[in-house]
Amino acid sequence: MAQVLEFRLPDLGEGLTEAEIVRWLVEVGDVVAVDQPVVEVETAKAMVDVPCPYAGVVTARFGEEGSELPVGSPLITVAVGAPASDPDAQSEGSGNVLVGYGTSQAPARRRRVRREQQVPVPVNGRSAPPEVVEGPVPVISPLVRRLARENGLDLRELTGSGPEGLILRADVEYALRAAASQGLPAPAPAPAPVQAPAGAPRTPAASPASTPAETRVPLKGVRGAVADKLSRSRSEIPDATCWVDADATELMRARAAMNATGGPKISLLALLARICTAALARFPELNSTVDTAAREIVRLDAVHLGFAAQTERGLVVPVVKDAHARDAESLSADFARLTEAARTGTLTPAELTGGTFTLNNYGVFGVDGSTPIINHPEAAMLGVGRIIPKPWVHEGELAVRQVVQLSLTFDHRVCDGGTAGGFLRYVADCVEQPAVLLRTL
Structure with missing residues (x-):
C-alpha cells in the first residue's frame, strides 16, 4: 500500500525565507524519481530548480505559478511505494533537499498527464473549433504572464515555441506585433468586480475617464532584494x-x-x-x-x-x-x-x-x-x-x-x-x- 509523503519547500540558504513559483516541472499523476527537479522557483538571489527527495507518484501540488511560498510550506505530496512494473521508482528518500546536492542516479522517465487539452466538440455532426479545457498554461516565467496580462493577451490562444509547448517571451512579443501590424490592438483586460459589503449602499461606478491609469509592479524577487539593498x-x-x-x-x-x-x-x-x-x-x-x-x-x-x-x-x-x-x-x-x-x-x-x-x-x-x-x-x-x-x-x-x-x-x-x-x-x-x-x- 502506498504511503503519501509531504515534501516542503526546503531552506535554500543565504537567509532566504520565501520563493516564487516560476514553473511547475511535474503535474499530478506524474511519476518522479529521487532528486528529480519538480519545480522552478525564483528567490531574491537566483532562479533555481528544486529536487524532490522521494520517488513515487505526485498526488498534489501546492501553489500556483506566480505565487510566493514561505520556506517550510507544503510543496507537493508523493505516493511512495511504486508498483512492480516501474523498476526505476524508489521508495527511499535521498535527504538531499538543498538545491545543487543530489544523487548520481539519472532521473527516471516520468509519465505526463496533461491537464490542458484541446477537445473537438461536434456540432450538428460537424467538428467545431477546439474547446480549451481549463488548466495551467506552460509559461517560462511570471514576467511573460505579466507582459501578456498588461496587454490583454490570452495565453491560451498562443502556441509556445519552447520545449513541450512552453510559452516564451518571444512568443508573446510576436503575437503583440502581429496584432499591431493588422491594426487590431490587443483587448484590454476586464477589471475584476469589487463586491460591496452586505447592507452597504450602492454607489454608481466611476466612469473610465475619471479613473487614473496606473500599473502596480510588486517589489519582490530580485527587484525587491535590489530595492532593499539600495535603500539600505x-x-x-x-x-x-x-x-x-x-x-x-x-x-x-x-x-x-x-x-x-x-x-x-x-x-x-x-x-x-x-x-x-x-x-x-x-x-x-x-x-x-x-x-x-x-x-x-x-x-x-x-x-x-x-x-x-x-x-x-x-x-x-x-x-x-x-x-x-x-x-x-x-x-x-x-x-x-x-x-x-x-x-x-x-x-x-x-x-x-x-x-x-x-x-x-x-x-x-x-x-x-x-x-x-x-x-x-x-x-x-x-x-x-x-x-x-x-x-x-x-x-x-x-x-x-x-x-x-x-x-x-x-x-x-x-x-x-x-x-x-x-x-x-x-x-x-x-x-x-x-x-x-x-x-x-
Missing part, C-alpha cells in the same frame, strides 16, 4: 563620487594585440578588472567594509570582484572570487560564464554574494557617466562609461582618441578624497598606459 546603502553609507576622463586608445590597442595572437579572447571587462585589483593592492582602504556595531573598518585581504549585470529579471551582481589572483584570460572566462548564467537566471546564491568591490560597466547602455549606489556592505564601486572617439590633446597636438569617463563612488567613512583620488588616478594611468601594470604583475 543610501541610508547607511555616506558616499561621495569623483571622476576623470582617460585616453583609452592604448588599452584598446593592447587588447587587440593580445587577441591577435590566438587563444581565448581577452575581454575589455577583464582588463579593467585586472587594473582594479592592481589599484586595490595600492589602496587597500577601498577593499573593506564598515562594522557599524563595533565602529570598526574591516579591511579585507582577498578581492572578490562583483560586476553589475542587467537582466530581464532586474539588476544582479555576480561575483568573481579571488580576482586578485587571476590573470586576464581566467577573468575573461569567468565573466563570460557568469554573464550567461545571469542571463538565463541560473546563478547560484554563492555566485551572487561575498563581493568586496564592484565594477560597473554602464558604458554598455551608451552613457558616459553615472553616480551609482554602492553595493552594500562594500566600500566602493568603479564606474566605466562608453569608450568613444573624442578630440584629445595627445603629445602636444590635437588628435582623435578613444576616450572613457571613469568614476569612483566611495564610502567616505573608510577614506578621504586623497585616497579615492589616488586610486582613480592610478586606474586612469593604467588605462592610458597599460605598461604601468607591469610594475605590479
Whole structure:
C-alpha cells in the first residue's frame, strides 16, 4: 500500500525565507524519481530548480505559478511505494533537499498527464473549433504572464515555441506585433468586480475617464532584494563620487594585440578588472567594509570582484572570487560564464554574494557617466562609461582618441578624497598606459 509523503519547500540558504513559483516541472499523476527537479522557483538571489527527495507518484501540488511560498510550506505530496512494473521508482528518500546536492542516479522517465487539452466538440455532426479545457498554461516565467496580462493577451490562444509547448517571451512579443501590424490592438483586460459589503449602499461606478491609469509592479524577487539593498546603502553609507576622463586608445590597442595572437579572447571587462585589483593592492582602504556595531573598518585581504549585470529579471551582481589572483584570460572566462548564467537566471546564491568591490560597466547602455549606489556592505564601486572617439590633446597636438569617463563612488567613512583620488588616478594611468601594470604583475 502506498504511503503519501509531504515534501516542503526546503531552506535554500543565504537567509532566504520565501520563493516564487516560476514553473511547475511535474503535474499530478506524474511519476518522479529521487532528486528529480519538480519545480522552478525564483528567490531574491537566483532562479533555481528544486529536487524532490522521494520517488513515487505526485498526488498534489501546492501553489500556483506566480505565487510566493514561505520556506517550510507544503510543496507537493508523493505516493511512495511504486508498483512492480516501474523498476526505476524508489521508495527511499535521498535527504538531499538543498538545491545543487543530489544523487548520481539519472532521473527516471516520468509519465505526463496533461491537464490542458484541446477537445473537438461536434456540432450538428460537424467538428467545431477546439474547446480549451481549463488548466495551467506552460509559461517560462511570471514576467511573460505579466507582459501578456498588461496587454490583454490570452495565453491560451498562443502556441509556445519552447520545449513541450512552453510559452516564451518571444512568443508573446510576436503575437503583440502581429496584432499591431493588422491594426487590431490587443483587448484590454476586464477589471475584476469589487463586491460591496452586505447592507452597504450602492454607489454608481466611476466612469473610465475619471479613473487614473496606473500599473502596480510588486517589489519582490530580485527587484525587491535590489530595492532593499539600495535603500539600505543610501541610508547607511555616506558616499561621495569623483571622476576623470582617460585616453583609452592604448588599452584598446593592447587588447587587440593580445587577441591577435590566438587563444581565448581577452575581454575589455577583464582588463579593467585586472587594473582594479592592481589599484586595490595600492589602496587597500577601498577593499573593506564598515562594522557599524563595533565602529570598526574591516579591511579585507582577498578581492572578490562583483560586476553589475542587467537582466530581464532586474539588476544582479555576480561575483568573481579571488580576482586578485587571476590573470586576464581566467577573468575573461569567468565573466563570460557568469554573464550567461545571469542571463538565463541560473546563478547560484554563492555566485551572487561575498563581493568586496564592484565594477560597473554602464558604458554598455551608451552613457558616459553615472553616480551609482554602492553595493552594500562594500566600500566602493568603479564606474566605466562608453569608450568613444573624442578630440584629445595627445603629445602636444590635437588628435582623435578613444576616450572613457571613469568614476569612483566611495564610502567616505573608510577614506578621504586623497585616497579615492589616488586610486582613480592610478586606474586612469593604467588605462592610458597599460605598461604601468607591469610594475605590479
